[in-house]
Amino acid sequence: MTGLLVVTAVPAEAEAVRQGLADPTTVTVVPVGVGPAVAGAATARLLALAEAAGRPYQGVVSAGVAGGFPGRVPVGGTVLGDHSVAADLGAESPEGFLPVEELGMPAELLGAPSVLAADPTLLTRLRQRLPGATVGPVLTVSTVTGTVTSTAALVARHPTAVAEAMEGYAVAVAADQARLPFVELRTISNPIGPRDRAAWQLGTALTALTAAAAALGPTGDQAATPPGC
Numbered sequence: 001m002t003g004l005l006v007v008t009a010v011p012a013e014a015e016a017v018r019q020g021l022a023d024p025t026t027v028t029v030v031p032v033g034v035g036p037a038v039a040g041a042a043t044a045r046l047l048a049l050a051e052a053a054g055r056p057y058q059g060v061v062s063a064g065v066a067g068g069f070p071g072r073v074p075v076g077g078t079v080l081g082d083h084s085v086a087a088d089l090g091a092e093s094p095e096g097f098l099p100v101e102e103l104g105m106p107a108e109l110l111g112a113p114s115v116l117a118a119d120p121t122l123l124t125r126l127r128q129r130l131p132g133a134t135v136g137p138v139l140t141v142s143t144v145t146g147t148v149t150s151t152a153a154l155v156a157r158h159p160t161a162v163a164e165a166m167e168g169y170a171v172a173v174a175a176d177q178a179r180l181p182f183v184e185l186r187t188i189s190n191p192i193g194p195r196d197r198a199a200w201q202l203g204t205a206l207t208a209l210t211a212a213a214a215a216l217g218p219t220g221d222q223a224a225t226p227p228g229c
């Protein structure tokens, strides 16, 4: 049994998670790169290799920093994604953005819906361990939102979304294909809005990520099973 796989984008996020783990032997943390393509491909490879070696993971977490929708979660806040959403998977039209489900393709050709729900058991466990976390949909985008107009459009399309990042949905698809439980855990480095990269509070978000990572401890079952068995 190999325990949880935690996938981050960059090494600083992975290190922040590792520092917070109560029992690092039950959690594997891997920085895989920025954006959905590399995150999905790398996660799928890690899951397949573990499975082929006879040591499958028990669950997958997409963790790292994120932009928070103003008024919903502050910089430094912690977010648990109850859904991970492919927010820019679709088509533009004169009437506005069309999600991939509305492009007229048969559903079976899509491979996965554009909104994937977190595993209820994993989410419930993390909610109990992180009572201060904001829970809601987390958007996955290939382009960081950076204007008032695009922020307003996202809010209109996803009125309950709490944060955006660049990997969660892709990691969720990899977990879904491997039939593994998934959840997204984010801490907020910046408000979503007009781009101001210099104002991102990465240190604050990474400190919050370390604190939140303490919740990624083992279940009773995992605690009784040493890694590698």
Ligand SMILES: O=C(O)c1cccc(C(=O)CC[C@H]2O[C@@H](n3cnc4c(=O)[nH]cnc43)[C@H](O)[C@@H]2O)c1
Pocket: 009, 010, 012, 013, 033, 034, 035, 064, 065, 066, 067, 068, 141, 143, 144, 145, 164, 165, 166, 167, 189, 190, 191, 192, 202
């Ligand atoms: O330069 C550093 O030291 C450093 C430390 C930690 C993280 C970074 C990143 O560049 C993280 C990139 C990562 O952050 C997510 N993110 C954060 N804010 C947003 C946002 O407003 N919109 C979309 N994504 C955001 C994203 O998942 C990136 O992969 C640098």
